Amino acid sequence: MLGAAKDPVPYYYCDEFGFREMATASDYEVLTSEMTTLAAGKTYVVSGTTVEISNRIHVEKGNSVKLILKDGCRLKANKGIGVNSGATLAIYGQEEDSGILDAGARGFDVCIGSDDNNGLGEIYIHGG
Numbered sequence: 001m002l003g004a005a006k007d008p009v010p011y012y013y014c015d016e017f018g019f020r021e022m023a024t025a026s027d028y029e030v031l032t033s034e035m036t037t038l039a040a041g042k043t044y045v046v047s048g049t050t051v052e053i054s055n056r057i058h059v060e061k062g063n064s065v066k067l068i069l070k071d072g073c074r075l076k077a078n079k080g081i082g083v084n085s086g087a088t089l090a091i092y093g094q095e096e097d098s099g100i101l102d103a104g105a106r107g108f109d110v111c112i113g114s115d116d117n118n119g120l121g122e123i124y125i126h127g128g
Contacts, residue, residue: 009045011068011092013126025068031075038065040087045070046099052076056106059121061086068092069099069128079106085119093127101128 008024015021028043029035036055038044040062046069056079059065065087069075071094080103083089089112093099103111114120 009068009070009094011066011094011127012097013092025066028066028068031067038067038089040065042066043068046073046075048073050074050076052078054078056080056082056109056115058082058115059084059087059089061121064088064090064122066090066092067101068094069101070094071096071098074100074102077101077103077111079104080109080111080113082109082115082118083112083121083123084114085121087121088124089121090124091126091128097127099128 008026010022010024012020012022025043028045030047031044031051033053036057038059040060043066057077105111109115
């Protein structure tokens, strides 16, 4: 049995000329507090009031991972987000840019970046 269709989620980015453009995500997963690995090539949406993840979040190597912060929603990544060499994380907001990413650190790791000297991947922040 197929699951219910998800409503498309609009998000914003700046094009190569600096103009704000809207796109829509139809194929995505809603981020939950149990998710600690973001799979390459997938889109994740922070929905609801607060999603708190206690462990460090890791972005898989490969195609870009999109993280959309819905307006009024907060992601608390208590031990940060690991984006190592070969991984790409792109963070997007919605119309009001009122989504919040609250990233802590673990040991000597940075809040958002490489783990334990593994080389830094690519990080793009388009809003939120």
